[in-house]
Amino acid sequence: MQSFGKGCVFRNCFIDKVLPHSPMTDAYSNRKQIIKILILSIGILFIVRLMYLQIFNSDYKKAADDNALRHIVQYPARGLVYDRNGELLVYNDAVYDIMVVPAQMKNAEDFDTAMFCQILDITRDAFDSNMAKACKYSMQAPSPFIKQISKETYGALQSNLWKFKGFYAQQRTLRHYPKPIAAHLLGYIGEIDERELKDTNINGDNYYRQGDYIGKSGLEKSYESVLRGRKGQKITLVDVHNREKGRYENGRFDTAAIAGKNLYTSIDIKLQEYAEKLMANKRGCIVAIEPSTGEILTLVSAPSYDPNLLVGRVRGENYKKLQDDIAKPLFNRALQATYPPGSIFKVAQAMIALDEGVITPNTGFPCDKSKLGCHNHPSAGCVRDAIKMSCNPYFYFTYRRMIQQGKYSNDVRDSHYGLALWREHMLKFGFGQRLGLDLPNVGTGNIPDTTFYDKWYNGRWTFSTIYSNSIGQGEVTIIPLQMANLAAIVANRGYYYTPHIVRFYGEDSVRPSEFYEKHETGVAPEYFEIAANGMYDVIHGAGGTAHRANIPGIDICGKTGTAENIGIDHSVFICFAPKDNPKIAVSVYVENSGAGGTWAAPIASLVVEKYLKKKVERTDVERQYMEARPCQSLPLKRVYKKMKKRR
Amino acid sequence: MRARNNSILSSVDWVTVLVYVLIVLFGWVNIYAATYDHDTANVFNMNSQHGKQLLWIGLSFLLALVILLADAHFFSTAAYVIYGLVLVLLLVVLSMSAVKGATSWIPIGPLKLQPSEFAKFATALAIAKYLGSIDIHIRDFKTKIITFGLILIPAALILLQHDAGSAIVFTSFCVPLYRMGLSGKVLIYGVLAVLLFVLALLIDNNFILIGIIVAIALAYLFLWLNKRTSKIVIRTILIVAACSAFVLSTGFVFDHVLEPHQKTRILQLLGKIDDPQGIGYNVRQSKIAVGSGGLIGKGFLKGTQTKFHFVPEQETDFIFCTVGEEWGFLGSAVLVILYVVLFIRLINIAERQYSKFALVYGYSVVGILLFHFIINLGMVLDLLPTIGVPLPFFSYGGSSLLAFTALLFVFLRQDASHNIMI
Numbered sequence A: 001m002q003s004f005g006k007g008c009v010f011r012n013c014f015i016d017k018v019l020p021h022s023p024m025t026d027a028y029s030n031r032k033q034i035i036k037i038l039i040l041s042i043g044i045l046f047i048v049r050l051m052y053l054q055i056f057n058s059d060y061k062k063a064a065d066d067n068a069l070r071h072i073v074q075y076p077a078r079g080l081v082y083d084r085n086g087e088l089l090v091y092n093d094a095v096y097d098i099m100v101v102p103a104q105m106k107n108a109e110d111f112d113t114a115m116f117c118q119i120l121d122i123t124r125d126a127f128d129s130n131m132a133k134a135c136k137y138s139m140q141a142p143s144p145f146i147k148q149i150s151k152e153t154y155g156a157l158q159s160n161l162w163k164f165k166g167f168y169a170q171q172r173t174l175r176h177y178p179k180p181i182a183a184h185l186l187g188y189i190g191e192i193d194e195r196e197l198k199d200t201n202i203n204g205d206n207y208y209r210q211g212d213y214i215g216k217s218g219l220e221k222s223y224e225s226v227l228r229g230r231k232g233q234k235i236t237l238v239d240v241h242n243r244e245k246g247r248y249e250n251g252r253f254d255t256a257a258i259a260g261k262n263l264y265t266s267i268d269i270k271l272q273e274y275a276e277k278l279m280a281n282k283r284g285c286i287v288a289i290e291p292s293t294g295e296i297l298t299l300v301s302a303p304s305y306d307p308n309l310l311v312g313r314v315r316g317e318n319y320k321k322l323q324d325d326i327a328k329p330l331f332n333r334a335l336q337a338t339y340p341p342g343s344i345f346k347v348a349q350a351m352i353a354l355d356e357g358v359i360t361p362n363t364g365f366p367c368d369k370s371k372l373g374c375h376n377h378p379s380a381g382c383v384r385d386a387i388k389m390s391c392n393p394y395f396y397f398t399y400r401r402m403i404q405q406g407k408y409s410n411d412v413r414d415s416h417y418g419l420a421l422w423r424e425h426m427l428k429f430g431f432g433q434r435l436g437l438d439l440p441n442v443g444t445g446n447i448p449d450t451t452f453y454d455k456w457y458n459g460r461w462t463f464s465t466i467y468s469n470s471i472g473q474g475e476v477t478i479i480p481l482q483m484a485n486l487a488a489i490v491a492n493r494g495y496y497y498t499p500h501i502v503r504f505y506g507e508d509s510v511r512p513s514e515f516y517e518k519h520e521t522g523v524a525p526e527y528f529e530i531a532a533n534g535m536y537d538v539i540h541g542a543g544g545t546a547h548r549a550n551i552p553g554i555d556i557c558g559k560t561g562t563a564e565n566i567g568i569d570h571s572v573f574i575c576f577a578p579k580d581n582p583k584i585a586v587s588v589y590v591e592n593s594g595a596g597g598t599w600a601a602p603i604a605s606l607v608v609e610k611y612l613k614k615k616v617e618r619t620d621v622e623r624q625y626m627e628a629r630p631c632q633s634l635p636l637k638r639v640y641k642k643m644k645k646r647r
Numbered sequence B: 001m002r003a004r005n006n007s008i009l010s011s012v013d014w015v016t017v018l019v020y021v022l023i024v025l026f027g028w029v030n031i032y033a034a035t036y037d038h039d040t041a042n043v044f045n046m047n048s049q050h051g052k053q054l055l056w057i058g059l060s061f062l063l064a065l066v067i068l069l070a071d072a073h074f075f076s077t078a079a080y081v082i083y084g085l086v087l088v089l090l091l092v093v094l095s096m097s098a099v100k101g102a103t104s105w106i107p108i109g110p111l112k113l114q115p116s117e118f119a120k121f122a123t124a125l126a127i128a129k130y131l132g133s134i135d136i137h138i139r140d141f142k143t144k145i146i147t148f149g150l151i152l153i154p155a156a157l158i159l160l161q162h163d164a165g166s167a168i169v170f171t172s173f174c175v176p177l178y179r180m181g182l183s184g185k186v187l188i189y190g191v192l193a194v195l196l197f198v199l200a201l202l203i204d205n206n207f208i209l210i211g212i213i214v215a216i217a218l219a220y221l222f223l224w225l226n227k228r229t230s231k232i233v234i235r236t237i238l239i240v241a242a243c244s245a246f247v248l249s250t251g252f253v254f255d256h257v258l259e260p261h262q263k264t265r266i267l268q269l270l271g272k273i274d275d276p277q278g279i280g281y282n283v284r285q286s287k288i289a290v291g292s293g294g295l296i297g298k299g300f301l302k303g304t305q306t307k308f309h310f311v312p313e314q315e316t317d318f319i320f321c322t323v324g325e326e327w328g329f330l331g332s333a334v335l336v337i338l339y340v341v342l343f344i345r346l347i348n349i350a351e352r353q354y355s356k357f358a359l360v361y362g363y364s365v366v367g368i369l370l371f372h373f374i375i376n377l378g379m380v381l382d383l384l385p386t387i388g389v390p391l392p393f394f395s396y397g398g399s400s401l402l403a404f405t406a407l408l409f410v411f412l413r414q415d416a417s418h419n420i421m422i
Helices: A008-014 A031-056 A059-068 A102-106 A113-120 A124-137 A151-158 A194-202 A218-222 A269-278 A312-324 A342-356 A383-389 A392-403 A411-428 A450-457 A463-471 A480-492 A525-540 A600-613 A619-627 A636-646 B002-011 B014-034 B049-069 B073-100 B115-132 B141-160 B164-179 B184-202 B205-226 B230-256 B260-269 B281-291 B319-351 B356-380 B398-421
Strands: A069-074 A088-100 A143-149 A167-176 A189-191 A213-215 A232-238 A244-247 A263-265 A284-290 A295-302 A495-497 A502-505 A518-520 A557-563 A570-577 A584-590 B106-108 B111-113
Touching: A031 B164, A031 B281, A031 B319, A031 B356, A059 A069, A059 B281, A088 A151, A102 A124, A113 A124, A113 A151, A124 A143, A143 A151, A143 A167, A143 A312, A151 A167, A213 A218, A269 A284, A269 A295, A269 A600, A269 A619, A284 A480, A284 A600, A342 A383, A342 A392, A342 A411, A342 A463, A342 A480, A342 A525, A342 A557, A342 A570, A383 A392, A383 A525, A392 A411, A392 A463, A411 A450, A411 A463, A450 A463, A480 A495, A480 A525, A480 A557, A480 A570, A480 A584, A525 A557, A525 A570, A557 A600, A570 A600, A584 A600, A600 A619, B002 B049, B002 B398, B014 B049, B014 B319, B014 B398, B049 B398, B073 B106, B073 B115, B073 B141, B073 B398, B111 B398, B115 B141, B115 B164, B115 B356, B115 B398, B141 B164, B164 B184, B164 B356, B184 B205, B184 B230, B205 B230, B230 B260, B281 B319, B281 B356, B319 B356, B319 B398, B356 B398
Parallel strands: none
Antiparallel strands: A069 A232, A088 A143, A088 A167, A189 A213, A232 A244, A263 A502, A284 A295, A284 A584, A495 A518, A557 A570, A570 A584, B106 B111
16 A cells, blocks of 8 residues: 555556546536536625625725825914004914823823923823823824913923923914904904804805804904915825824825915004003093095994903903903994984084075074073074084974975974985985994994884874984984094095995905995085084184193094983094094094093094194193093993892 | 656646635735835835745745655545644644633744644545545445544534634535535535524514425425325424424524624624624725725725724735725736636546545535635625635735645645546
8 A cells, every 4th residue: 555656557556546437427526517606606796796895886985085084174374463554463373282192102101290290380180180081082193182382381391392202282373462452343263153154154165164263253253254364184194093194195185274364454553552541441432534545543442351361271261251241341332332422413413404405504593492401502693603512402493494394284294204304314424324344243323214203103203203313312323433434524524435444455455345435425515614614613612512622733623422311421522633634533432421522522632632643742631531430330220130140 | 756756746737836826926915015014014024924924935835845746645645644633733722722711823933833724624634535435425324424523523623712713614525525425405404504594583583483384384285286195294394393493493592602702793794783883893994995996906005994904804814805905806806716716627626536535635625715715705795794714825824824735735736646647
């Protein structure tokens, strides 16, 4: 059996147990075909399955990309905001998020926790809880350990960062305001909320993702699309442990972030700062407009707040505090407060009456105080004097002629006709409608129409029902921006440009065209000359109501108002200067302080002086009004509400 | 001697050798991609898996040459000795795992020898030897018992090592047994039993029972109407009872015999549980890898699933994922075709043998390779439950490559001497 290698035939006989039949001829040899068919069908089955998975089903390709590709968003720097002289109002400050990858940290045995906490100024407990949170999120993926640490803290950490394995810093930007002013105007940004996300996506703008920042108010909101720039993205490859493994396709699909455009505003930072100082400890607002362009020079709402409070880590806490403040510092009075205008309204009344021809420049009315009270002054014999002395009965009669023109014998019908006509004129003055200011949430004020009174009085009303409107009380309300715009209209002798804050934006100096639209009131310039003269007399003439607004060397024209309301009167003043070729128009509103000539007028004159002379020479007046604290008590209703809330 | 060796080498079936070499080399390329790491990119880096595999491939080629140069009759003569040796090794592993916890390998210096890989080879030799003996016919009851015994002893020892995958591969011996005359009914009953098992897990048992009873009753009613004998009635009753018992026992077997991970894998495949992050993770990721390859694949070393290790065990049991992802449908289909060509070629070779030993052994080789192929690809392509077996000649691993090489080349050696005889 074991005798190998002795030749073929020999081996053939002895060693192999040769089958009696030759190859492939046994009883079951046809079974080889069945086995072959089985093998072939299995091969075909696998190939068909491969075809289905690899060619006809594209889900897996996407799934593989989802596995291995990470889209990292590159955030652009938000646009900066400049004042009219090129000074920065808003810029971006670098802050750092300290990120941690817990898995990488574990390997570092000599991690000096005490030193780490000391540099970052956190307690050991905070360290432990933050670390636990990071570990819970992911051991392999980076997550923020501490958000938004300052440049200074980062500087201290940076030189030691190599000692802290697993930690690294990621730069972020935060808004920063070099001067703590113009909070209402500039607005603030915040994380996009669900509603905003839905709204922006409805508009076909799929730009935002959860966690992105968006302008919430002020210029930040109205110029969001200009300021935000464009996000970029970096695609990196990650492995199963979420570790970065380099760029995808050598960065072929990466896009760089494009920085937002800068805004060049018409705000005068020095005037804004000065006006805010004047409004310290008061409630109210100041709006200053350049009449020849409609550019807003200053927009103050008091009380205000430091815009730096609503930035970064402290934002949430501060926002809550400001929201709870019963003086309502977050409320932008200049744009949203609908105040009774008081006597400043008489200027518009006189212009409309003259235009309608119901009075002439020399029409006189006796100051008989039968319907409306008045202060003691001689009866006005002409429109100019009536404005100077702010005679209530004069405008009562003027308004009566306006509303009851005698076109119809029926008083009710006659009044309907008169009011509709009057309202049409008023709208042309920018009242009762939204001025096209480039800020969000601008109020309209109210110029009542016939339907308004019909509803109120069931259609049965005449002039005698609504005569309070004649002196800017009653149902008439106006926002401070419209008051400043009235001053600008008189300064321009009959027209205004849409008030706006941004002159142009971006390096290519885009100017929104709607800001160069001229709005005519339709009243002849010579009538406005009468108003300007009357307003000049208010300050300079004998018997004028605002001698305190007098600025030596400047021909300032103004009109006082003392708006009655629940509590102490609101003090109102509008003015422009100089009388010829005016450079500035101002409205000042000081809540619950007293007469227009006492509070608003001198404050407005200080603003004018600051702007025109660049320096205030009346230092005693300045000091007096900066330090004054009119009416610190708030409306009882609000105080009560607050008390109830606390309980 | 030189002349004789040359004649043997020239009479070796070079088509099979070529297919073998192609599969091994393509396998190594994919192992290189699957374990690619920038630090160990050097082809000959012996600390890397692809470097080690290169060593194993060299050793395998050497082993193949040694086998070809050895005497053809050595293996048929030493079949039972080799079989006995492997059984001893399996027992050694088993006793070792009793001491050190579950292991399936014996450390020999730096190498790890897996006896279970060689057990298939040894069993193939033993069965070929036994069935190749004169006057042994598979139809005989005694032969059946001894044959099944030869198969079941190593299979049971491997199952005791908790290596269900390798144990299941022993069912591949049904291929040579079928060829040698084992009734096809046995195999069909086996397949039916598996189907019934799956059905019993999927559907309420009562429905299946009613279905079986109705189906069998109808079938035999038909027979009885043709040939009225009481024998058929009795047989019907017996079969229905057997089926019912089987169906009713599946629940018990499933709950008490199978291990938890095996149960979940089966339920996962049947779609009874869906947990892509947990149990289904491997299968889901392997499908993503294969599916994302598309028609022509992502290219060598470009597979993200492969390179970033989303597929576990991607250089061993899931190596086919790398083929699918980086070489696409074309590469995958070529590999499948290579295997099919190998199997058909081996059958053809087996059929031309004069020796019954070589015939049985040849079919054993086809069966073992085929079952590995089916189970491995079936798992990767989500057609079968997850059972860890390597893809022959392709997966990373020294023991399996050496064992498969030995398995194949012993057969080629038999064939080479057959050619000389002609």
